[in-house]
Amino acid sequence: MNRHGFTLIEAVLALVVASGLFLLATGTDRRLVRPLQHDPVAWYQAVRVLEQPGKYQFCSTTGTILKLWDQQRQTTVHVSLHHQILKLTNSRGQGYYPLLKHVVAVKWQATPYSGLVKMTIRQEGLPSQHVLLDLRGKDF
Structure with a gap:
């Protein structure tokens, strides 16, 4: 055959x-x-950096940009989203301290309580997350 x-x-x-x-x-x-691999610890590290006792105090928010007062350096810093990276910069957008990668959207909302800010964040491939940040800048 x-x-x-x-x-x-x-x-x-x-x-x-x-x-x-x-x-x-x-x-x-x-x-x-x-x-895409997600680091579950990275989320907590970003929150921990922002909530350092005696470091940052809440000034204002414009929805997507969070303005903080750096009590140690006596200057204003911004937390904003740029190219899917949540970063900490000075007031002129200079400097670069990446807090969290693969961020699709972030929204900051002031609460009625002084120094408490609601952060809504969405990372690639994950559902939106909500957290209250304590940005009173007080040492414990």
């Missing part, structure tokens, strides 16, 4: 191998090869 052509299984296997080689060669679908 003389056989010509490929079986269906051989054709599918060849297609899988060819597409895998294409993905590895071009790197076009990075999420399939290496999905």
